[in-house]
Amino acid sequence: MPKLVDHERRRAEIIDATLRLVARDGLGGATMRAIAKELGVANGAIGHYFTNQDALLAATYEEVFARTNGRAAERAAGRRGLDALLATLRELLPMDAVTVDEARIVVCFWGRITTDERLRALLPKEHEAWTRSVQQMLEQAIEDCDLSAEAEPAPLAELLVTTVHAMQVRAVTLPHRTPPSMQRLLIEQILKPWTEPGTSLRGRWPADVAALHDPAEVPVDRSLLHS
Structure with missing residues (x-):
């Protein structure tokens, strides 16, 4: 048979x-x-x-985002607002071996976007999905009084997602200048002006973030990380 x-x-x-x-x-x-x-x-x-290599590469590109989104959804399950946001960013940012590999993959694909219509159509879809999700979590954080009512969720969401993309590029091009502690610091600095008094950003990240180690040669200003 x-x-x-x-x-x-x-x-x-x-x-x-x-x-x-x-x-x-x-x-x-x-x-x-x-x-x-x-x-x-x-x-x-x-x-x-x-049917051809282009079809395979497009399916591969979609799979990277599907895996990232699946893990982010698991992280954020049962959480809302600021807790859900930081849990989601933990999976979007290139903080460990899995997410750094994903950064390498998507950055490779971005170089092909200008000449590949199928890939060019996929990136805006994924960016918009991430931005909508992040904006919803920011709106919840405002409702929960973790972030100021003066914060504008839409542009803040764009800034956070843009920062994620920038960190993915840096993880590939400047890996020793993009340790987990620096990524965390950048996110906290973006959110800090909108954080209500008494809200601690440092303590709201998923527990395993603190266990992520920076490469020994990374020149990080430790005083900033404990401010």
Whole structure:
């Protein structure tokens, strides 16, 4: 009997292989031949699941965001306002091995956006989804009196999401200048002017943020981190 193949499972395996290659070797290393070799299959096997490399790369790009969004949703579950916001940012920012790899992948894809219509259509969709979610959490933080009523959620959400994208670029281009402590500090500095008296930002991050270690050679001003 012919061997039955789970179509969706095989597509997922191909995307996983593509993610590994892009994180390790960049987009230039994610050729159809290299992906087939990574999977241990014939060169033509991938064509049964993706019509061409552009379709595969678009699916891979969407998968990166789907994984990030899934983890962020899990982090924020049962939380609201400031707690939900910081839990979400913990997963969006390149603070650990997983999120740094994701930063490498998305930055590689951004370089292709100017010439790839399919990818160019995906980035605004993801950016807008993140911004809407962050804005909703900021509105809740104002309702909860953690942030000042004078704070403007829409532009503040844009600033926070833009900062996330900037940190993803820095994690790739200047990794030793972008430690977890500095990312946390930048977010806190953005929110600090709008924080109500008595609200501590430092104590509202998920517990594991404090356990994230900076590379030893990172020149971070520790006095700022405990202000």
